[in-house]
Amino acid sequence: xxxxxxxxxxxxxxxxxxxxxxxxxxxxxxxxxxxxxxxxxxxxxxxxxxxxxxxxxxxxxxxxxxxxxxxxxxxxxxxxxxxxxxxxxxxxxxxxxxxxxxxxxxxxxxxxxxxxxxxxxxxxxxxxxxxxxxxxxxxxxxxxxxxxxxxxxxxxxxxxxxxxxxxxxxxxxxxxxxxxxxxxxxxxxxxxxxxxxxxxxxxxxxxxxxxxxxxxxxxxxxxxxxxxxxxxxxxxxxxxxxxxxxxxxxxxxxxxxxxxxxxxxxxxxxxxxxxxxxxxxxxxxxxxxxxxxxxxxxxxxxxxxxxxxxxxxxxxxxxxxxxxxxxxxxxxxxxxxxxxxxxxxxxxxxxxxxxxxxxxxxxxxxxxxxxxxxxxxxxxxxxxxxxxxxxxxxxxxxxxxxxxxxxxxxxxxxxxxxxxxxxxxxxxxxxxxxxxxxxxxxxxxxxxxxxxxxxxxxxxx
Amino acid sequence: xxxxxxxxxxxxxxxxxxxxxxxxxxxxxxxxxxxxxxxxxxxxxxxxxxxxxxxxxxxxxxxxxxxxxxxxxxxxxxxxxxxxxxxxxxxxxxxxxxxxxxxxxxxxxxxxxxxxxxxxxxxxxxxxxxxxxxxxxxxxxxxxxxxxxxxxxxxxxxxxxxxxxxxxxxxxxxxxxxxxxxxxxxxxxxxxxxxxxxxxxxxxxxxxxxxxxxxxxxxxxxxxxxxxxxxxxxxxxxxxxxxxxxxxxxxxxxxxxxxxxxxxxxxxxxxxxxxxxxxxxxxxxxxxxxxxxxxxxxxxxxxxx
Numbered sequence: 021x022x023x024x025x026x027x028x029x030x031x032x033x034x035x036x037x038x039x040x041x042x043x044x045x046x047x048x049x050x051x052x053x054x055x056x057x058x059x060x061x062x063x064x065x066x067x068x069x070x071x072x073x074x075x076x077x078x079x080x081x082x083x084x085x086x087x088x089x090x091x092x093x094x095x096x097x098x099x100x101x102x103x104x105x106x107x108x109x110x111x112x113x114x115x116x117x118x119x120x121x122x123x124x125x126x127x128x129x130x131x132x133x134x135x136x137x138x139x140x141x142x143x144x145x146x147x148x149x150x151x152x153x154x155x156x157x158x159x160x161x162x163x164x165x166x167x168x169x170x171x172x173x174x175x176x177x178x179x180x181x182x183x184x185x186x187x188x189x190x191x192x193x194x195x196x197x198x199x200x201x202x203x204x205x206x207x208x209x210x211x212x213x214x215x216x217x218x219x220x221x222x223x224x225x226x227x228x229x230x231x232x233x234x235x236x237x238x239x240x241x242x243x244x245x246x247x248x249x250x251x252x253x254x255x256x257x258x259x260x261x262x263x264x265x266x267x268x269x270x271x272x273x274x275x276x277x278x279x280x281x282x283x284x285x286x287x288x289x290x291x292x293x294x295x296x297x298x299x300x301x302x303x304x305x306x307x308x309x310x311x312x313x314x315x316x317x318x319x320x321x322x323x324x325x326x327x328x329x330x331x332x333x334x335x336x337x338x339x340x341x342x343x344x345x346x347x348x349x350x351x352x353x354x355x356x357x358x359x360x361x362x363x364x365x366x367x368x369x370x371x372x373x374x375x376x377x378x379x380x381x382x383x384x385x386x387x388x389x390x391x392x393x394x395x396x397x398x399x400x401x402x403x404x405x406x407x408x409x410x411x412x413x414x415x416x417x418x419x420x421x422x423x424x425x426x427x428x429x430x431x432x433x434x435x436x437x438x439x440x441x442x443x444x445x446x447x448x449x450x451x452x453x454x455x456x457x458x459x460x461x462x463x464x465x466x467x468x469x470x471x472x473x474x475x476x477x478x479x480x481x
Numbered sequence: 482x483x484x485x486x487x488x489x490x491x492x493x494x495x496x497x498x499x500x501x502x503x504x505x506x507x508x509x510x511x512x513x514x515x516x517x518x519x520x521x522x523x524x525x526x527x528x529x530x531x532x533x534x535x536x537x538x539x540x541x542x543x544x545x546x547x548x549x550x551x552x553x554x555x556x557x558x559x560x561x562x563x564x565x566x567x568x569x570x571x572x573x574x575x576x577x578x579x580x581x582x583x584x585x586x587x588x589x590x591x592x593x594x595x596x597x598x599x600x601x602x603x604x605x606x607x608x609x610x611x612x613x614x615x616x617x618x619x620x621x622x623x624x625x626x627x628x629x630x631x632x633x634x635x636x637x638x639x640x641x642x643x644x645x646x647x648x649x650x651x652x653x654x655x656x657x658x659x660x661x662x663x664x665x666x667x668x669x670x671x672x673x674x675x676x677x678x679x680x681x682x683x684x685x686x687x688x689x690x691x692x693x694x695x696x697x698x699x700x701x702x703x704x705x706x707x708x709x710x711x712x713x714x715x716x717x718x719x720x721x722x723x724x725x726x727x728x729x730x731x732x733x734x735x736x737x738x739x740x741x742x743x744x745x746x747x748x749x750x751x752x753x754x755x756x757x758x759x760x761x762x763x764x765x766x767x768x769x770x771x772x773x774x775x776x777x778x779x780x781x782x783x784x785x786x
Contacts, residue, residue, distance in 0.1 A: 050564050055526070056603045058533050068609055070536050180583070227771045234516055235770055238725045242763035245718065249763075253756040381714065385518075385590045392587045438598040444591025449576045452584035 034093070041089035048084035053077055126400060133306055137299045146295040153295070155414055157302045158370065162363055163410045165309040167390040167402040169359030172316055174388065175397035176325065177352035178332030180237045183224075183244025184387050187217040187357040189251060189379035191364020196264045196374045197257070206270040210365050217361025218354040225353035229346055244384055251376040263375025270369045272300060301370055308366060312359045313399055319355070328352050329397075393447050395454030404455050413440045483622050486629040488751040489744070494635045494704065496743025497642035501697035502720035503727070503735035504649070505690025511666045511730035512686050513578065518589040519569060521717015522596035523691055527562040527698030528708040529600055532609050534558065535702070547614055551703065555641075559695040566691030567684055575680070593713070600710040610707045638700045645696050646736065649689070653732065662686055666730070715759075719746075722766045728779020737777060742766075 057077040058070045136157060140149045166188065173181045194213040198204050204212075228239045251258045258264065269277060277297035319325040327348040330338045339345050368374045390409055394401030416436045502524050509517045534557050538550045573592050577585045615633040622629045653659035664672040665682045673679045701716070702708055723742045727734025742762050749761040769777070 047564060047568055050561055051568065054530055054533050054561065055600070058537060060533060060536060060604060060609055062607065062610075066610070068532075068536055068611065070533065070541065180586075227767065231770060231774055234510070234729065235725060235774060237516065238721060239767050239770055241718065242722065242766050246760050246763050249757070249760045253760075381718070382594070385594075389587050389590060392583050396583070434598075434602055437594055438602060441591045441594030441596075441598060445573045445588050445595065448584050448588040448591065449573070452577055452580040 037089055037092045040092055041085045044088035045081050045085040048081045049077070052080045056080060129403075130310075137302055141295070141299075149295055150298055153298045153302050155417075156411060158298070158305055159414060160407055160410045161302070161305040161309050162367060162370075163387070163390060163406040164403050165305065165312050165363045166360060166387045167394065167406050168309065168312040168316060168399060169356050169363065170387050171356075171391050171394075171397065171399070171402050172319075172328070172359070173352050173356035174391050175402070176316075176320070176332065177328040177349065178396075179349060179352060180234075180388075181240045181353075181356070182237045182381075182384050182388060183240035183242070183247075184356070184360055185379045185381070185384040186224075186244040186247040187221060187360030188364040188367065188383070189247055189376075190217045190220050190357075191361030192368040192374045192378070193251065193258065193264075193364075194361070195365035195368045196267045199268045199369075200264065200266075203268075206268075206365070206369055210362060213365035214358040214361040217364065218358040221353040221355075221357025222350055224357075225350045229349055241381065241384070244379075244381060248376050248379050251379070258376075261376060263373055263377070265373045267368050267372050267374065269297065269372065270301070270304065301366075305366055305370075308362055312362075315355075315359075316399065324348065324351055332397075389444050393444070393454050395456040398454070398456040401454055401456030408455075409440065409443065412443065413437070483624055483627050483629040484751060486622055488747045490629070490631050490635060492744035492747035493740060494638050494743070495747060496740035497638060498697045498701055498704070498739075499716065499720045499723045499742050500736040500739025501642060501645075501693045501700075502716060503724040503739045504732060505694050506721050507724040507727070507729055507732060507735040508662075508686050508690050510724070512662065512669075512683055513574075513585075514582075515574070515585045516589065516721070517574075517687075517690075518586065518717075519573075519592035519596055520690065520694060521715075521720065522593045522713035523562060523566055523569070524694040524698050524701075524716060524720075525708070525710065525713030526565060526596055526600060527558050527691075527695035528702045528712065529604060529609070529698075529710075530561050530695070531555070531558045531699040531702045532611060532708055535611065551614075551699070555696065555699050558699050559692045562691045562695035562698070563688040566687045566694075570684055570687040575683075578683075593717075597710050597713055604710065606710060608707050608709045611702065613706055614703055634704055638704060641696065641700060645693065649693065650732075652689070658682075658685060662689075719759075719762060722762065725776055726766055726769055728776030730780070731776070731778045734776060734778035741777075 057072060057074050059073060060068045060070055063069050137149065137153050140152045140157075144152065166184070170181065170184045173179050173184070191213040194216045195206070195209045198209050198212070199206070224240065224243050228236055231239055252261050254260075271277070277300065316325075320329070327338070327343045328351075330341075330343060331345060331348050331352075335345060338348075367378070371378075386409070390405045391402055393409065394403070394405035413436050416439055417433060502520065505520045505523070506517060509515060509520070531554050534554045535550060538544045538553060539547075544550045544553075569592055573588045574585050577588055615637065618630040618632040619636075620628045620630050653662060661672070661677045661682045662685065664675070664677055665679055665686075669679055672682075697716075701712075719742055720739065723738035724735045725738070726741060727736070727738025745762050745765055746758045750758040753761070
């Protein structure tokens with residue numbers, strides 16, 4: 021056995037590696053040759069014609085050949101050698117450092133999150149802060165909240181829900197319609213949207229309780245699509261694909277954020293700026309997300325939370341021990357949906373506009389990806405995954421300097437989702453268990469020990 | 482009666498395309514228990530490959546026989562799509578085999594995003610219309626000014642689907658490749674112990690699924706005459722729905738499910754409302770699964786402790 025692996029690591033057979041790299045190049049040529057090399061474009065008479073880009077194909081194939089050669093000759097042998105080497109047992113200092121990080125990381129990041137708008141404003145001023153607070157802060161926090169909400173269903177209860185965006189849509193449309201038609205305020209509609217979404221969660225939960233695994237996944241996916249299609253086609257109520265616009269803004273205990281005499285800026289004698297509203301929204305979504313986290317952490321210690329995790333680990337054992345699996349699944353669905361509804365009504369108020377375009381399957385997929393990439397069930401992991409994936413793709417919008425390299429026709433924005441998808445694949449291959457796979461148990465004998473990720477089940481449903 | 486006949490013809494046409502894609506989902510699920518979310522996008526890439534080679538043959542090489550061009554296009558699309566699917570399996574799924582259940586699913590969703598955005602970047606976001614092919618129709622029945630017709634394109638789709646399904650059936654049931662594939666589906670460990678190269682068999686499953694998706698893509702392009710980078714999602718989800726409806730893991734079930742979804746969709750748009758045709762298809766899926774959780778032709782799942 022050892023001999024065989026030795027041969028693998030040491031046998032840097034250059035000829036074989038070259039052959040392998042050339043084979044990879046041929047495959048790349050087969051795939052990229054027609055799709056990149058022959059671009060179809062419409063001419064003046066609306067006919068498709070082909071233009072060729074063989075130079076680009078040559079570059080791609082070259083990159084594949086060199087990359088494959090490096091992988092087989094340098095990168096894989098090094099990785100394998102590192103794995104073969106016995107890991108020295110962590111010293112006491114290392115263990116102490118690790119547990120200190122685990123202990124201090126949540127509270128320091130929380131302090132940072134509360135100071136974030138102040139830091140940004142002091143660095144780039146009110147006008148410059150708009151982008152950082154809105155596009156990064158609020159956007160990421162919405163996904164953190166959605167990730168934490170779905171984490172209850174997927175991470176704790178182990179039920180794969182691919183239609184989570186439906187509840188987000190229910191929340192958004194409840195706020196949009198009720199505030200426009202009845203003039204109700206955000207603070208009244210926020211809980212209402214949550215309750216409505218939870219009701220939808222129960223309505224979906226009932227019929228699918230008997231389903232397991234991928235059947236559950238496809239029915240939830242179908243449910244998400246049904247909600248979106250109804251939103252598109254029920255034009256009398258939802259205005260179809262055109263969406264609903266001019267949704268009222270949120271007020272701070274009755275103080276509106278506008279230029280009127282009793283608006284926020286006038287009231288406190290501040291110069292007019294749209295940044296106050298954004299900063300207010302930032303703190304609001306931060307608090308909503310923290311509420312989600314707090315409720316989840318507390319629930320994990322209650323019987324229902326323990327029942328969720330027991331359900332994920334072994335449904336049959338769970339049932340044998342007298343746990344009502346029906347109620348357990350329904351509460352998971354309802355609570356997850358409720359937080360989705362909260363996030364949805366916040367989203368509608370922030371955008372001022374909702375349309376079915378915002379609630380496509382890709383959104384559900386992104387949220388599921390955040391939960392899985394984070395390491396199912398880990399709150400910190402989910403938050404980190406949301407920061408990495410959403411923040412990372414938002415960063416790609418800032419790549420205008422690439423225009424200097426590739427010429428003015430180069431639009432980095434269209435590569436954003438391409439990189440997003442690639443990152444999903446690469447992270448999964450690198451860490452199939454997600455960023456934070458280990459768990460801290462809520463019940464323990466004598467001392468609290470973290471559970472290795474390989475011992476945590478992912479549920480059947 | 483004419484309306485019924487017409488919807489039946491349209492439904493079977495659409496259903497055969499769904500059925501061809503559904504086989505790819507059901508075979509991959511049967512052998513490694515994974516939902517290959519990128520399969521719908523593989524179908525879309527196949528339609529693009531067909532479009533590009535059709536243009537290449539007719540405009541650049543000046544081939545005048547459309548039938549000949551389509552046959553060549555079909556073969557090239559099948560080969561290149563199989564190559565693509567093989568590569569995807571090798572790069573994105575094989576490293577995750579034996580890992581936990583959701584990892585390959587997320588990797589597949591990532592791959593689906595990659596494929597559709599790659600096509601958007603490489604070929605542009607606009608619709609790609611081809612000149613209409615085989616415009617003629619045959620009138621089957623006519624009364625009160627409404628005629629039930631079948632177009633040459635539809636006949637072509639039926640014939641190609643039937644021939645390829647028969648060939649595929651032979652491959653799975655009668656050849657040693659198919660036997661290995663079915664053996665791995667029943668028990669991978671046992672098959673490996675008996676000397677079957679499991680990795681190769683799984684790759685082969687992806688290749689077969691992709692080849693049928695390429696047929697579906699080429700037929701889709703011939704039927705609608707237009708393709709867009711986002712066209713993978715909806716047919717993909719419907720085909721997956723079809724696979725689950727028929728009983729995931731069952732090959733006849735996939736074809737049956739595809740036909741059913743196609744028929745439900747066309748009949749619903751013919752008799753009720755075209756807006757809600759997808760809602761009807763998805764609702765029927767949910768209803769069928771609630772009463773028959775294993776699908777129409779699937780084997781019931783045995784719960785073991």
